[in-house]
Amino acid sequence: MHVEADQNLICYFDGRYMQLRDAHVGILTHALHYGTGVFEGIRAHWDDAQRELFVLRSEDHYERWKKNCGILRIEIPASPEELTDITVEILRRNGFQTNVYVRPLAYKCAERIGVSTDDQDAFAIVALPFGEYLAADKGIHAGVSSWRRIDDNAIPPRAKICGAYVNSAVASADARLSGFDEAILLNENGHVAEGATCNIFMVRNGKLITPPVTENVLEGITRDSVMRLAAWELNMETIERPIDRSELYMCDELFFTGTAVAITPIVRVDHRPVKDGLIGEVTRRLQQLYFDATRGHLEVYRNWLTPIYQTQTRNEQDVVLQAATAAV
Numbered sequence: 001m002h003v004e005a006d007q008n009l010i011c012y013f014d015g016r017y018m019q020l021r022d023a024h025v026g027i028l029t030h031a032l033h034y035g036t037g038v039f040e041g042i043r044a045h046w047d048d049a050q051r052e053l054f055v056l057r058s059e060d061h062y063e064r065w066k067k068n069c070g071i072l073r074i075e076i077p078a079s080p081e082e083l084t085d086i087t088v089e090i091l092r093r094n095g096f097q098t099n100v101y102v103r104p105l106a107y108k109c110a111e112r113i114g115v116s117t118d119d120q121d122a123f124a125i126v127a128l129p130f131g132e133y134l135a136a137d138k139g140i141h142a143g144v145s146s147w148r149r150i151d152d153n154a155i156p157p158r159a160k161i162c163g164a165y166v167n168s169a170v171a172s173a174d175a176r177l178s179g180f181d182e183a184i185l186l187n188e189n190g191h192v193a194e195g196a197t198c199n200i201f202m203v204r205n206g207k208l209i210t211p212p213v214t215e216n217v218l219e220g221i222t223r224d225s226v227m228r229l230a231a232w233e234l235n236m237e238t239i240e241r242p243i244d245r246s247e248l249y250m251c252d253e254l255f256f257t258g259t260a261v262a263i264t265p266i267v268r269v270d271h272r273p274v275k276d277g278l279i280g281e282v283t284r285r286l287q288q289l290y291f292d293a294t295r296g297h298l299e300v301y302r303n304w305l306t307p308i309y310q311t312q313t314r315n316e317q318d319v320v321l322q323a324a325t326a327a328v
């Protein structure tokens with residue numbers, strides 16, 4: 001799925017809020033030539049009954065972003081809390097009443113020729129309405145790619161480094177041209193790594209299994225949410241171990257997880273049905289739990305959510321606090 005952005009949307013760029021049409025970088029920008037940027041993907045879900053938009057695990061995403069940026073020595077001069085406040089402000093200014101995707105991007109911004117990096121960094125945050133990325137209700141057909149997942153010693157896939165996404169882009173585009181909905185990438189050891197933009201889980205003999213983070217995968221936040229939901233709500237511990245390609249053809253259930261794809265069942269893989277080709281019971285239950293947790297329907301997971309319209313940002317809280325203190 002591709003989403004064209006409305007140029008009137010309000011984003012955060014160059015330290016201020018502005019319309020997307022006014023946010024530009026120069027043609028010689030380092031990151032544009034050498035892929036020296038780090039991005040994030042964050043979801044906000046609209047709940048119609050509550051008339052509320054909930055940002056999901058915002059501070060966890062921003063913490064990961066800052067750590068990922070450290071690999072490229074990109075400095076983001078704001079804390080996860082402050083970045084969450086900026087995100088809340090962007091969402092409010094746009095007045096979204098729909099599901100939204102938030103795309104923070106930090107990058108080497110020097111405008112010059114030469115690959116080695118310096119300390120000129122910039123960041124931007126854009127948010128846009130975003131529906132379903134893959135067919136999570138019907139399930140999809142995934143194909144094992146002939147492209148291998150990049151290795152930690154080449155470009156660390158545990159970080160969302162812009163240049164690394166050439167690997168995902170070619171695998172994903174080729175999978176689609178071959179008639180699949182999405183690609184599954186193996187690592188250089190021939191083990192299952194992940195999807196082009198998502199982590200992967202299988203259910204085999206009643207066990208929930210996913211590759212460990214040392215198999216050249218992104219340390220997904222949805223992966224972590226799903227492992228928690230499975231443990232706490234279904235009493236299923238996730239086993240982190242390497243997965244062979246042929247296990248994909250023998251397992252009982254298979255699904256992708258990710259900010260864009262949520263929990264997307266894989267019902268066919270390489271022209272073979274996953275079990276009977278229907279969405280499995282564990283996948284269905286996790287999908288429902290994830291849906292409820294991310295829309296504020298489950299009280300225990302409320303701390304994953306930042307409501308946009310009901311609460312004040314830290315800046316506003318400070319103003320109220322200062323006013324109250326002054327009154328005393």
Ligand SMILES: Cc1ncc(COP(=O)(O)O)c(C=O)c1O
Nearest residue numbers: 197198199218220221222258259
């Ligand atoms: C390569 C890759 N793997 C996995 C994921 C899922 O990570 P998360 O759940 O944090 O969105 C993504 C998300 O963009 C990704 O790009």
